[in-house]
Amino acid sequence: MSKYSTKIADAIQEFLHDDDWNYTFHEEKGTFHFSLSTRSRLNTVDYFIAVREDHYRVLCISPLNVNTDDAQELTRMAEFITRANYGMTHGCFEMDYHDGEIRFRMTVDCDGDAVPTQEIIRNSLYVPASMFNRYGSGMVQTMFSDLNPADIIRACESEDGVESLRSLLHSAEDAEQPDDLDDIDGALFDSIADLFDDDDEDCADE
8 A cells, every 4th residue: 555645635536525536545645637528639638646655647649649659749749748847837838758658747745744735736738738739730730730849839838829820821822631630730729728718717737
């Protein structure tokens, strides 16, 4: 049985229950798991929370996996993630070079027997969702087009990120698109943009 703080686990469980999340809790390991269904080709985003004695870690895992056999795609995604992470205050994106997994990670320090408030827990769950809302469509473009990752990041971080990405795609006449992503500049961008409410107050961490 893993050592973890039952007080921290109880606080997280209280939030998930009150906020109507469907989740599973592994009592022996002190871990939570739940998924968010989407209306886009992202399908679902999986959340894993691992509680320990003095902290808990939130992992939000995207179904988008980089092709690890494609060195160029790995390099492009590494640049995209590095640029996205630069200046990020809370949490970061990570890519596993072994299997191409992309995830967002946040760690909340609860040292000194401190129990996180419901607001802190809320922020630690909503920040990853907000980051995939901002950068998720850019990840799709990075994987399935020849657009410059720096240009994609600038479009993601603009005030009208989805429209900027659409314009960027239209301006790249020689961008190579796979057959099953012909409509990437239409419904895909719109559905990704609507995954989560873009409420800065809801997504700001303390």
